[in-house]
Amino acid sequence: MKKYITLGTIALALGTLLCACGKGDNAQEDAPKGTVLLNVSYDPTREFYSEYNKWFIEKIEVEGTDKLDIKQSHGGSGKQARAVIDGLEADVVTLALSPDIDAIAQRSGKIPADWQKKLPNNSCPYTSTIVFLVRKGNPKGIQNWGDLARDGIEVITPNPKTSGGARWNYLAAWAWADEEYKGDEDKIHAFMSKMFHNVPVLDSGARGSTTTFVQRGIGDVLLAWENEAFLAMKEFGNDKFDIVVPPISIKAEPPVAIVEGVVSTNGHAALAQKYLENLYSPFAQALAARHFYRPCHPEMADAKDMARFPAVRMVTIDDKFGGWTKTQDLHFKDGGIFDQIFTAETK
Amino acid sequence: MNKNKRNSSRRVLPGFGISLGYTVMYLSLIVLLPLSAAFIETAGMGLEGFWNAVTRPRVLAALKLSFGLSLIAAFVNSVAGLLVAWVLARYQFPGRKLVDAAIDLPFALPTAVAGIALTAVYAPNGWLGAPLADIGIKIAFAPPGILIALMFVGLPFAVRTVQPVLENLDSELEEASAMLGASRLTTFRRVILPVLLPSVLTGFAMCFARGVGEYGSVVFISGNMPMKTEIAPLLIVTELEQYDFHAATAIAVVMLLLSFSVLFIINMLQAWSNRRTGHSRA
Amino acid sequence: MAKTVHPRLLSPGFSRAMQDPKWARRLLCGTALLFLALLLLVPLAAVFTEALRKGWGAFFESFNNPDARYAIYLTLLVAGISVPLNLVFGLAASWAVTKHDFPGKSLLITLIDLPFSVSPVVSGLILVLVFGVHGWFGSFFNSIGLQVIFAVPGIVLATVFVTFPFVAREIIPAMEAAGRDEEQAAIMLGASWWQILHRITLPNVRWALLYGVLLCNARAMGEFGAVSVVSGHIRGETNTVPLHVEILYNEYNFVAAFAMASLLAVLALLTLVAKTALEWRIQHLEKEAVTERTRHRENEPAA
Numbered sequence: 009m010k011k012y013i014t015l016g017t018i019a020l021a022l023g024t025l026l027c028a029c030g031k032g033d034n035a036q037e038d039a040p041k042g043t044v045l046l047n048v049s050y051d052p053t054r055e056f057y058s059e060y061n062k063w064f065i066e067k068i069e070v071e072g073t074d075k076l077d078i079k080q081s082h083g084g085s086g087k088q089a090r091a092v093i094d095g096l097e098a099d100v101v102t103l104a105l106s107p108d109i110d111a112i113a114q115r116s117g118k119i120p121a122d123w124q125k126k127l128p129n130n131s132c133p134y135t136s137t138i139v140f141l142v143r144k145g146n147p148k149g150i151q152n153w154g155d156l157a158r159d160g161i162e163v164i165t166p167n168p169k170t171s172g173g174a175r176w177n178y179l180a181a182w183a184w185a186d187e188e189y190k191g192d193e194d195k196i197h198a199f200m201s202k203m204f205h206n207v208p209v210l211d212s213g214a215r216g217s218t219t220t221f222v223q224r225g226i227g228d229v230l231l232a233w234e235n236e237a238f239l240a241m242k243e244f245g246n247d248k249f250d251i252v253v254p255p256i257s258i259k260a261e262p263p264v265a266i267v268e269g270v271v272s273t274n275g276h277a278a279l280a281q282k283y284l285e286n287l288y289s290p291f292a293q294a295l296a297a298r299h300f301y302r303p304c305h306p307e308m309a310d311a312k313d314m315a316r317f318p319a320v321r322m323v324t325i326d327d328k329f330g331g332w333t334k335t336q337d338l339h340f341k342d343g344g345i346f347d348q349i350f351t352a353e354t355k
Numbered sequence: 356m357n358k359n360k361r362n363s364s365r366r367v368l369p370g371f372g373i374s375l376g377y378t379v380m381y382l383s384l385i386v387l388l389p390l391s392a393a394f395i396e397t398a399g400m401g402l403e404g405f406w407n408a409v410t411r412p413r414v415l416a417a418l419k420l421s422f423g424l425s426l427i428a429a430f431v432n433s434v435a436g437l438l439v440a441w442v443l444a445r446y447q448f449p450g451r452k453l454v455d456a457a458i459d460l461p462f463a464l465p466t467a468v469a470g471i472a473l474t475a476v477y478a479p480n481g482w483l484g485a486p487l488a489d490i491g492i493k494i495a496f497a498p499p500g501i502l503i504a505l506m507f508v509g510l511p512f513a514v515r516t517v518q519p520v521l522e523n524l525d526s527e528l529e530e531a532s533a534m535l536g537a538s539r540l541t542t543f544r545r546v547i548l549p550v551l552l553p554s555v556l557t558g559f560a561m562c563f564a565r566g567v568g569e570y571g572s573v574v575f576i577s578g579n580m581p582m583k584t585e586i587a588p589l590l591i592v593t594e595l596e597q598y599d600f601h602a603a604t605a606i607a608v609v610m611l612l613l614s615f616s617v618l619f620i621i622n623m624l625q626a627w628s629n630r631r632t633g634h635s636r637a
Numbered sequence: 638m639a640k641t642v643h644p645r646l647l648s649p650g651f652s653r654a655m656q657d658p659k660w661a662r663r664l665l666c667g668t669a670l671l672f673l674a675l676l677l678l679v680p681l682a683a684v685f686t687e688a689l690r691k692g693w694g695a696f697f698e699s700f701n702n703p704d705a706r707y708a709i710y711l712t713l714l715v716a717g718i719s720v721p722l723n724l725v726f727g728l729a730a731s732w733a734v735t736k737h738d739f740p741g742k743s744l745l746i747t748l749i750d751l752p753f754s755v756s757p758v759v760s761g762l763i764l765v766l767v768f769g770v771h772g773w774f775g776s777f778f779n780s781i782g783l784q785v786i787f788a789v790p791g792i793v794l795a796t797v798f799v800t801f802p803f804v805a806r807e808i809i810p811a812m813e814a815a816g817r818d819e820e821q822a823a824i825m826l827g828a829s830w831w832q833i834l835h836r837i838t839l840p841n842v843r844w845a846l847l848y849g850v851l852l853c854n855a856r857a858m859g860e861f862g863a864v865s866v867v868s869g870h871i872r873g874e875t876n877t878v879p880l881h882v883e884i885l886y887n888e889y890n891f892v893a894a895f896a897m898a899s900l901l902a903v904l905a906l907l908t909l910v911a912k913t914a915l916e917w918r919i920q921h922l923e924k925e926a927v928t929e930r931t932r933h934r935e936n937e938p939a940a
Binding site for chain 3: 368369370371373374375377378379381382385386387388389390392393396435438439441442443445446448452454455456457458459460461462463464465466467468469471472473475476481482483503506507510539564565567568569570571587588589591592595600603604607610611614615617618619621622626
């Protein structure tokens with residue numbers, strides 16, 4: 009019985025020790041306590057925002073405002089939007105596509121319906137496009153969208169249902185097919201179905217797909233955000249992959265917005281506004297270009313960075329597909345065209 | 356303490372009211388209340404809406420995959436678990452203690468870590484995946500990969516339910532069987548296996564229940580193809596990310612009901628095995 | 638141990654029938670070990686190989702990061718809250734269930750086991766349904782300014798839910814096996830409830846209790862699925878170690894991801910070591926008790 013008491017004491021002591029050392033750690037983290045801004049974003053923006061945040065905090069502190077800390081949260085765009093709807097207290101959201109911010113606006117009312125008009129350029133401080141990342145030397149000779157539907161080609165893309173990037177992938181392919189087959193729905197469907205038939209792994213987010221292609225060595229071509237493709241080249245070496253730019257692609261517009269419902273109660277409204285407005289500043293624009301996003305003010309970016317972007321003819325969601333609301337309903341809702349394509353190809 | 360009736364000697368121990376009260380309250384608050392939320396949420400859909408939500412081809416395929424693979428994994432684990440338990444309980448070999456301890460590893464190792472590690476090992480360019488890919492066997496990003504992950508998380512249950520029974524097994528039965536001239540194999544089949552069967556079945560059911568709900572380790576290795584390698588828990592997450600709470604909870608309710616029946620069977624089995632062997636639950 | 642042995646037991650043919658043939662032993666042992674190696678050892682080895690790919694420097698460097706340290710702190714904090722909660726519950730439940738008879742007992746035991754078979758994802762989902770902003774109590778908690786989901790309380794709730802049955806599952810059989818006689822004797826001798834708990838019941842189940850706490854703790858620190866649904870993934874705020882592993886992995890920071898993962902693997906191994914030590918200790922104590930008893934019996938006639 010004595011032993012049990014001793015053991016209990018030891019366990020308790022150990023617990024206290026753990027807590028104590030944990031607390032110690034925490035004290036360090038909590039030291040620069042002040043205003044904390046939360047930016048809820050999607051997968052590929054981590055690197056860009058961690059640098060931007062550093063710059064923004066310094067800038068704010070120079071201007072003599074309170075201590076500021078900016079927390080980041082990254083994940084699939086849809087997942088992040090859902091978290092905000094369910095009460096994640098984001099001050100600003102910087103997501104992969106506008107339907108996700110629309111969803112927050114509609115379902116939680118925390119963002120005004122006309123959010124996209126609040127900031128310049130449809131609230132998109134930077135844009136991107138969809139390109140192909142292929143194995144070095146492009147052994148399968150993939151040059152255009154049509155090649156993705158060839159037999160024996162493995163295409164890696166995330167799931168358009170859950171990944172914002174994947175929806176852009178899907179729409180870019182659709183845009184090509186629409187021109188190629190002159191709007192013949194059956195042929196477009198057949199092509200899309202064939203292409204998704206070539207997908208061996210359907211990750212839920214853009215990062216998952218990149219890892220599958222790069223780390224696991226699966227697939228011949230990765231459909232990716234231009235910035236993801238460049239980043240993968242940078243991280244894993246130029247000697248392993250090539251970027252192929254298709255003759256036509258889509259202008260991917262990842263928008264940003266203030267979550268009014270949150271900032272109106274915690275008093276971060278002015279700060280959040282400043283945070284997003286500064287994304288259009290020369291520094292942020294140049295930084296975006298450095299991180300392989302196409303800035304909306306190319307003249308502010310370093311010419312060397314800009315030279316890396318290949319010329320590509322880009323269609324826009326509004327011109328080609330009649331806006332996101334329509335597209336979302338037609339293609340991506342349950343039982344929509346994407347579901348039809350997917351269930352058709354497995355038959 | 357409040358009721359000191361003479362003849363209710365069984366209630367003589369104190370603290371019944373408070374301990375049961377606390378148990379029921381805590382249970383209701385932490386488990387029953389949230390679980391009932393799932394059922395009430397789906398009740399709002401109406402029977403037809405519920406039925407339509409869970410009979411979509413993609414949902415059916417996911418449920419079939421989850422339950423089918425969990426069954427296979429539970430079966431493989433039961434056989435392998437019996438073998439491992441036998442080796443650990445009956446044989447002496449160097450490092451036996453170490454192996455014995457290692458059985459609980461999947462239990463203590465976080466599922467996400469297990470998933471990443473298994474994917475790294477069994478991917479076409481991994482340690483084991485590469486040689487297997489050379490002979491045309493695909494593990495990761497295919498159903499066999501999910502199977503391996505499910506086997507990984509379920510193994511401790513299969514071993515740990517059988518092992519104590521095997522260790523406590525009365526050797527007299529075996530001696531008697533041997534004395535009556537039965538061969539070793541016959542003894543195993545006719546004497547040992549029937550005694551072990553209830554615990555093997557319990558282990559099977561637990562592996563199965565664990566496998567059906569497993570998420571963390573599977574998402575990394577499965578490939579997540581709708582209709583092919585998409586498991587039911589992943590589908591729930593996917594529905595959530597599309598803001599379709601109703602569909603997500605509907606699938607969750609189906610899984611809950613199925614798990615609940617499995618659990619019910621486990622307890623029935625345990626009662627059955629208690630009656631047969633006179634042991635209390637393992 | 639003077640037991641009469643039937644002559645047939647000593648014949649060589651019999652011992653062969655009682656023991657598995659050598660080739661069978663080898664085969665069974667080999668198969669079992671190979672199976673375990675492929676399933677358990679290789680992934681574990683992979684974790685450590687990847688973590689040390691760039692040497693020990695890079696390995697330790699991964700912990701020298703405020704977000705990583707915060708994740709460790711949060712994981713300890715969450716486990717530190719959930720394990721005691723479930724420990725108290727386990728004790729209360731097992732006391733009620735094993736020391737008393739009441740209708741609906743087996744239903745109660747089944748309900749205690751329930752969270753075990755609920756998918757972690759589902760448990761996260763139902764917590765959002767109840768405590769999320771649009772959930773039943775969302776507006777209530779919102780009005781008192783307490784954020785549950787996407788904050789530490791939600792993570793604790795999810796962890797408590799997932800590890801709910803662990804302690805109870807271990808203690809109930811042990812208390813059942815210990816019976817009620819000792820407690821009943823004690824109460825007749827006028828012992829208080831606290832004295833009974835403290836001097837009889839708890840010492841009787843101490844090993845089961847510790848074992849349950851160890852497993853509960855390991856599971857609490859490693860939970861991924863449920864926590865992932867309710868966490869919000871805010872770095873340095875709601876990221877536990879398993880979530881941080883996923884984040885690092887998604888940032889192509891594989892060394893750091895596996896380094897954090899190896900931390901959890903080490904924790905798993907430590908749990909196993911502690912568990913083995915516990916078992917060894919029990920055996921040791923039991924043996925001691927047996928020799929004590931025999932010595933006692935041998936002394937009896939002399940006394």
